Amino acid sequence: MAFESNWRSSLGATERYANIEKLRKSIEVKGLSSTGTAHKTAFDIEAEAYNTSESRKAYENACNGIIAAPADLEHPDAIPDTPGILIGKYQDCHHLASGLVAEVYRSKAVALKVITETRDVQPHNPAREVQILTEASHSAIIHLIEKFRDQEGRFVLVFPFMPLTLAKIIGSGSVPESFTRSCFHDLFSALAYLHEHGIIHRDIKPSNLLLKSRSGPAYLSDFGTTWHPTFSAVDEPPNRKVLEVGTTCYRAPEALFGNRSYNTSLDMWAAGAMLVECLRNPPKPLFESRDTSEDGNQLGLILSIFKTLGTPTKETWPEATSFSTPPFEWYQEFPGLSWEELLPGVREDTIDLVKRLVCYESGKRFTAVEALSHQFFISQE
Structure with a gap:
């Protein structure tokens, strides 16, 4: 019983954060909380499990009780049998998700x-999103598909419904390499097109990669901050872009x-960063980050980032010497981890x-x- 009474001492911060x-x-996938409060809700659930569980097994069971694979992964096209609301000409609209500036509904x-x-x-701009998607x-x-104003005068954008996202696939467990290869081929193809035209998406993350089925194809979505x-x-000259872009652990260091x-x-x-998350078994973000709304x-x-990749120097990150807030002379230097440690068992060409x-x-x-020309997309499992 001594082991059970001291189980918290064997549980590291990294495991708790995972x-x-x-x-x-899981909360975001199941729609149990809005995107903006999902992290706080998850933190509260984990804290309660940590503080009240009598053993490590009880703690894991308390956490895993809500991390079960979502049912809609098995039946992603299932339409709720409850009556929905009317939005414009679209009937039986059912709520799917909420964000900072918009809500998403499904109608068939x-x-x-x-x-x-x-x-x-800023930098959310639905009018600009329409301009970009109309041109793309x-x-x-x-x-x-179309845009309109609904009965309440709200601006509405209509897209084909995609039943899955990469976030849902990640949330259900290990991601097959063949699926990862196909999914990221679609993502890089979309980015190659955008970047050729000088367009920066600025919010690449698993929930913005939509899937028609568990085998793909994948579609890049949410151009609200592009x-x-x-x-x-x-609004944003090339040398004065908004810095508050990206989401949590996918934000780039230069911003x-x-x-x-x-x-x-x-x-x-x-x-x-997304690719690393998919390659890990079980999937796990490369970097730790709180919600962007949290202090x-x-x-x-x-x-x-510094603990994972190592603290940068002027030699390893020369462009940063011109940043308004250079990252050097950090109060503590971290050596970082090797990619072999971060991605154990992953092939050398993939690393x-x-x-x-x-x-x-x-x-x-x-x-x-x-x-797209890398060996990763040419090699086979």
Whole structure:
């Protein structure tokens, strides 16, 4: 019984955070909480399990009770049999998710993005999102069917309904390499198209990669914070871009340290972090981060990046010498971990692709075109 009474001493902070992250994703997938409060809810559930459980097994059971694979992964096209609401001409609309400026509903074969926040919440811009999607033409970018104002005067964007996201797949357990290869081929294809036109998506994350089925294809979505060289030029000149972009653990270091001149390589960092998450078994984020609305989230993410990759120097990150907030002379230097430690059991050629995406110096990161030509997409399991 001595082991049981001291079980908390054997539970490290990394393991606790991993459970919080799994809880957060499960909560978001199941729609048990809005995106903005999912992290806090997960933190509260884990804290209660930690403080009240009498054993390590009881703690794990308390956490895993809500981390079970979502039912809609088995029947992703299932339509609720309860009556929905009317939005414009679309009947039986059922709520799917809520974000900072919009709510998403499903009506049979379409998804409706209803803009609920009319104030200027930079860099969110639904009008610019429509401009970009109207102009864009690529098989791996979600198609905008139409736009309209509903009975309440709210701006509504209509898309094809996609039953799954990469976040849901990650939340259900280990991700097959064949699926990862197919999914990221679609993602890099979409990014290659966008980047060729100077467009930066700025919110690459698992929940923004939509899937038609468990085998794909994948579609890049949510262009609400996207930067366009023409449409965004007035509000955000190329050398004065908004820094508060990206989500939690997928935010690139150049934005964290004040480089307003960041470019398309910002998306490649996020894509690389996503790829690592999918390659891990079980899936786990590369970096630890609180929700962007929480105090200290940026400092916590910086610390996690430094502990994981090692504290950068002027030699390893020369471009950062010109940032408004250089990352050097950190109060503590961290050696970082090797990629073999971060991705145990993963093939060398796959690790090579990751290394070329998740690196401090943005100019050394692979472009989307270079990533598509990598051996990872040529090799077979």
